[in-house]
Amino acid sequence: MGVSGSGKSTVGAAIAQRLRVPFADADDFHPPENIAKMASGRPLDDHDRQPWLNTLGGWLAEHEHTGAVLSCSALKRSYRDLLHRRARGVRLLHLSGSPEVVEARLSARAGHFMPPSLLRSQFATLEPLAPDEQGTTIDIDQDIDAIVDRYLATIDPTSNLTKESA
Ligand SMILES: Nc1ncnc2c1ncn2[C@@H]1O[C@H](COP(=O)(O)OP(=O)(O)O)[C@@H](O)[C@H]1O
Numbered sequence: 001m002g003v004s005g006s007g008k009s010t011v012g013a014a015i016a017q018r019l020r021v022p023f024a025d026a027d028d029f030h031p032p033e034n035i036a037k038m039a040s041g042r043p044l045d046d047h048d049r050q051p052w053l054n055t056l057g058g059w060l061a062e063h064e065h066t067g068a069v070l071s072c073s074a075l076k077r078s079y080r081d082l083l084h085r086r087a088r089g090v091r092l093l094h095l096s097g098s099p100e101v102v103e104a105r106l107s108a109r110a111g112h113f114m115p116p117s118l119l120r121s122q123f124a125t126l127e128p129l130a131p132d133e134q135g136t137t138i139d140i141d142q143d144i145d146a147i148v149d150r151y152l153a154t155i156d157p158t159s160n161l162t163k164e165s166a
């Protein structure tokens, strides 16, 4: 989870590769109307996100037997609760960064429908993990491999699943 540009797709794909489990990017599940809305500079609202989140919950539930990684903004607690209701075992990784760091990354990213101008609304909507949510928050101001190593250590500190050994 995290705002647009926080690294969800990049880090999520890397974690899935290291764990050898399926990966999906929630961006690929948006209906065309949602993509068009964001591309035109208008943020999604709860109504736009509801069916999308339901589909994502279904995807997670379908993959509970193998384990899987889904990168999804999941900005609000209520969105995460919805996913959790569909797939009880969901663990969260919040990729957290300052608006300055994220903005710099978004400005350098090419070929994506999401305009950097929507970043302000993403931060305004973001509800960081609450203490009673099962999850980890990691600062994105470090190398992708360092983020992945740090996360893997939280889910299995004994695995020694380092970049070199994976
Ligand atoms: N830890 C990182 N260090 C440097 N660049 C990063 C890092 N994580 C992601 N990026 C780059 O930042 C941009 C946004 O990452 P992306 O994975 O698309 O974010 P999101 O899926 O959350 O929108 C991409 O160009 C990506 O290559």
Ligand SMILES: O=C(O)[C@H](O)[C@@H](O)[C@H](O)[C@H](O)COP(=O)(O)O
Binding pocket: 003, 004, 005, 008, 009, 026, 027, 038, 044, 049, 073, 074, 075, 114, 122
């Ligand atoms: O809930 C939302 O408002 C969207 O899901 C949004 O948070 C997401 O970030 C976009 O789909 C852009 O995609 P990127 O996160 O890959 O920039």
